[in-house]
Amino acid sequence: MLKDKARNLRKNQTDAEKRIWNALRNRQIDGNRFHRQFVIGQYIVDFVCREKDLIVEIDGGQHSDNKKDIERTQYLEKEGYRVIRFWNNDVMNNLEGVLQDITKELEALTPTLSLKGEGVLPTPKMERWKYTNLPAKLKKFDLQEGEADIVLSGMTDYAYAFPKVMDSFPTWAKEIVNKPVPGEQRYKDMMLWQAANDVLKNGFILDVPANEKISKALEITYTGHDKKQTTARQVIRIAEGAEMTLIEYQLGAGQYWNNIVTQVEVAKGASFKHYRFQENSDEAVVTQNTHIVMAERADYEAFTFTGGGKASRNQVHVDMMGEHAVCRLNGVNMLDGSEHGDTTITVEHQAPNCNSFQNYRTVVTDTATSVFQGKIHVHKIAQKTDGYQMAKSLLLSGQATVNTKPELEIYADDVKCSHGATTGRLDEEALFYLQSRGIPEAQARNLLIEAFVNEVIEEISHDDVQEQTAHIVNQWLTREDEPANEEWLD
């Protein structure tokens, strides 16, 4: 009965409804799909976007503020919908304004970490997700939301577990968390960040006071558990003149999805070393957003090792806001099986005289895929910028894939920026040279692979971490589940 009525209403639309429907239909607003005259419970709503749970009602004026309407809105809101109303007049005379409001509402409706539904996950249609099909990677996942298993050790003096309610955050942390999502305006693909805002389950806060120079590292271990979906947030402040080191370990077993958002503020003259070892399960998906804001003379050094995961996305956004800041983003990816590793970096030079360096080495074998997208954006004000980016990849199998996309966007005229990307196979001549000195082929290969990744590992300024990385690389090279297909030379 109600359905018939809805069908009738669709046929006999008012002019205002027709007008707005023409603007909403066919996903015209940022790909959001709307239905018209849609039955929800005992009501028929004018327009609804089900993926965002947004209802748009057009009022003629005759039934405003009556009791039935209030009940109706209460019911729909209880069902999880957001209801917005416009007057016929508005639609007829100011359609543009109405559509702007709807667009804003849609943007504000942050998706939850649900695996289902469109618009919840970034898709390959989006510029920065072209090479990483996250929905496909998560497709057969059957997960339950839970808290991330996080253990803090080492230098824990200034670290504490995250209060689950944002109201009890310290003011500075609240300010950081409430900042605009970096890159959102430009790319419109930050739903994972927004999801983390929305879900806010757990994480930790690190707050190093001014001039506190700490040599011992804080260590964090994330353990992924089968069938778990977790969201974690890390809020870090290194106050003026302070020095700190953080080492993150990620490991786990089974099928899980960890979505982590990390916000770092490195104050004037402060120094932060940030190391990450991602050795997730081969079935796991890990998505990470890391945002670093650097003040004058701040120093940020990052090294990330990725050696596992069905899919991983390391998205890094650096805002260099003060002069003479130095940032190093380095990493080694070693991917086998059908692993997929994605590193996507944006460095925003927004002050003069800053240096940024990106240096990545990737080794892929079997049918693994790597993605490196690195962007240096030099704003007009950022004169005397020194920006460097190097991404080298080594293909050990004919079925492995490397996608590299370096980007420079420069608006200042007195800068030094360079970037380079290479993809190749093991140097056959070098391999022969080593073999001709009695070194067996497998060992010679490993020497060359180690040499390849060492170019970046030797840049790690923390001796223990450097040693540890070399050890992990060695373990990877001598792993027992050696790929079945022959390693590959031209």
Next chain:
Amino acid sequence: MIEIKNLHAEIDGNEILKGLDLSIGNGEVHAIMGPNGSGKSTLSYVLSGRDGYEVTKGSVTLDGEDILEMSPDERAVAGLFLAFQYPVEVPGVQMTTFLKTALNAVRKARDEDELDAIGLLKLMKTKCKELNISDEMMKRAVNVGFSGGEKKRNEVLQMAMLEPKFAVLDETDSGLDIDALRIVADGVNALRAKERSFLVITHYQRLLDYIKPDKVHVLAEGRIVKTGGPELALELEKKGYAEFVGEAA
């Protein structure tokens, strides 16, 4: 010691060696001279087992062992050493790591005790001194940033450490000035021994002033076309290779 019989080899279907015979006894030094394109470098690569060089006929034995069936590293273990005409740069692999890995791989395969870091360092120091190789050079990656002379000395250093039974020197004189040539030649001469044989491949007679061969062979169009004593090298220096090129064709 080394017996090469009726060796035929090709690259991409082009026959380069066309029935080469050569026999070198224990402790002997033989030189092979020949014009460009005669197959000199091909011979060195075939002997050391480089990919892409296909032996279609013939045999090569070292102390009676068939080496053609061996991988390059197995040949090294068996006692073969090739001093490269163009030593390969291996960025990121430190000289010390390289020497230690190579030496211990060979020692292990020969059932000898592996050297520890200190033992290796001692050995390296002694050999470096003999060859006028600086400590600084040893701190660099293999051949990276080495001058032409340094690269060739490095080849001799590796030879000195691996102590092969049979060493092939492929145009070791190319790109060397007289002083560098003398250092390299002295290094080689110091390694001459009763149980060690050498095959010196060269385009010019000059090297043979410093490394005196027992026999000189002329290689042309994939075959040994003439064999003689050291005087043959001098004769070639005067007359050039024209007569052999014609003859073989």
